[in-house]
Amino acid sequence: MSIPTSSAPEAPEPSGTARSGRYERSDRAKQGTSRIIRFAVLIAGLVVITALGLLHQAGGIKIVGVDALCPFGGIETLWTLVSSGVFVKQIAASSVILLAVVLVIAVVFRRSFCGSICPLGALQELFGKVGKAVWRRKRPQVPVAIDKPARYLKYVLLVVAAVWSWQAGALVIRPYDPWVAWMHLSSAEVFAEFSIGLAVLGVSLVGSMVYERFFCKYLCPMGGFLGAISRFSIFKVRRNEPTCIDCGACDKACPVNIKVSQVAVVESPECINCNECVDACPVKGTLEVSTKASGSGKRTVLTPLQVLGSVVAIIAVLIAAATAVGSFAWTLPSLAESASTNGGAVNVDDIRGSMSFEEVATATGIPGSAFRERFKVTEADMAVPMKDIAETYGFDVQTDVRAFVSEQLATAK
Ligand code: SF4
Numbered sequence: 272m273s274i275p276t277s278s279a280p281e282a283p284e285p286s287g288t289a290r291s292g293r294y295e296r297s298d299r300a301k302q303g304t305s306r307i308i309r310f311a312v313l314i315a316g317l318v319v320i321t322a323l324g325l326l327h328q329a330g331g332i333k334i335v336g337v338d339a340l341c342p343f344g345g346i347e348t349l350w351t352l353v354s355s356g357v358f359v360k361q362i363a364a365s366s367v368i369l370l371a372v373v374l375v376i377a378v379v380f381r382r383s384f385c386g387s388i389c390p391l392g393a394l395q396e397l398f399g400k401v402g403k404a405v406w407r408r409k410r411p412q413v414p415v416a417i418d419k420p421a422r423y424l425k426y427v428l429l430v431v432a433a434v435w436s437w438q439a440g441a442l443v444i445r446p447y448d449p450w451v452a453w454m455h456l457s458s459a460e461v462f463a464e465f466s467i468g469l470a471v472l473g474v475s476l477v478g479s480m481v482y483e484r485f486f487c488k489y490l491c492p493m494g495g496f497l498g499a500i501s502r503f504s505i506f507k508v509r510r511n512e513p514t515c516i517d518c519g520a521c522d523k524a525c526p527v528n529i530k531v532s533q534v535a536v537v538e539s540p541e542c543i544n545c546n547e548c549v550d551a552c553p554v555k556g557t558l559e560v561s562t563k564a565s566g567s568g569k570r571t572v573l574t575p576l577q578v579l580g581s582v583v584a585i586i587a588v589l590i591a592a593a594t595a596v597g598s599f600a601w602t603l604p605s606l607a608e609s610a611s612t613n614g615g616a617v618n619v620d621d622i623r624g625s626m627s628f629e630e631v632a633t634a635t636g637i638p639g640s641a642f643r644e645r646f647k648v649t650e651a652d653m654a655v656p657m658k659d660i661a662e663t664y665g666f667d668v669q670t671d672v673r674a675f676v677s678e679q680l681a682t683a684k
């Protein structure tokens with residue numbers, strides 16, 4: 272299958288050490304281990320982020336929401352941040368920091384974020400493995416006439432999502448976002464608020480069973496953004512044509528259907544830098560991740576594991592540094608903490624469903640009895656997150672509770 276990809280007619284020189292010839296059995300085992308480790312890292316990322324989402328929903332430890340832990344939020348808030356110095360609602364500095372981190376990775380290692388870290392990518396690969404087991408070699412293929420133009424859809428979605436969010440100053444694509452839907456699976460709001468996102472998630476995962484990385488290929492705006500940057504990346508997959516035996520193992524291994532065996536350098540923005548092709552190649556020094564050859568013919572070659580280790584290290588170091596200086600917040604501030612950064616005045620927009628009436632009463636100084644009287648809440652439910660009792664008592668946190676607190680604060684002045 273052809274895809275919107277290309278290659279510069281550049282044939283890299285063999286990189287110095289003894290090169291040609293088939294890999295030994297021990298080398299093939301190392302290649303297998305490398306593939307397993309990449310998949311394990313993907314799954315570990317999925318587990319950690321999903322656990323943070325569950326903690327956020329549970330409300331005990333007040334972990335920040337999904338939007339503050341997604342680099343695409345950095346794109347959605349960019350205009351608001353530059354033009355008025357504020358984040359759109361539900362976005363925090365952490366989103367912008369994550370965007371900066373994935374940009375650094377893209378400049379050096381192409382779309383390694385997509386290929387080795389992204390939790391939605393991990394979910395798709397999981398479902399892809401199930402699909403492989405079910406259909407084995409008979410998995411259907413998307414015809415080129417559909418596949419090729421459909422790959423441009425993600426760029427259209429990138430422009431629509433960014434411009435629409437910038438104009439509205441809000442996360443307008445949130446209800447359609449499959450990752451937001453996944454992170455709300457344990458929430459009572461999931462069917463009411465994220466039914467379209469759930470449908471997109473279902474289509475993407477079932478689609479990935481049949482056709483790997485379905486969402487990445489056609490729908491992911493973040494992938495479109497990183498793909499555009501990755502054309503300028505320092506490290507790329509390069510094929511040494513003289514030693515290639517045209518076995519096609521690289522083409523078969525590629526989850527995004529790039530014809531690696533037909534190019535000298537993988538330049539395609541579709542490449543997620545998973546390095547499955549490199550680990551599938553049976554001939555030493557034929558397919559490598561490397562820099563472009565310098566004038567003297569020297570280039571730096573990294574193994575897939577070295578690429579993976581570097582990507583994980585970049586993420587860990589940058590996020591740890593941002594956390595240490597207080598720029599990357601993992602937990603939500605309480606209402607009282609928010610008020611203390613606002614000269615002691617409570618901003619009603621900071622009242623969230625994860626807070627209890629007790630917390631709101633304490634921070635605002637409004638007696639608990641006033642809340643019990645207005646919302647008919649029992650003494651025991653005063654300590655429960657409001658989003659968990661809103662349906663039972665028939666109120667909405669963002670409208671009813673905020674309006675009530677505004678009135679009470681105005682009356683008390
Ligand atoms: S298999 Fe190779 S060409 Fe295909 S996405 Fe992974 S690194 Fe890129």
Ligand code: SF4
Pocket residue numbers: 510514515516517518519520521522531532551552553554557558
């Ligand atoms: S895996 Fe690809 S690059 Fe390696 S020998 Fe086979 S066709 Fe050539």
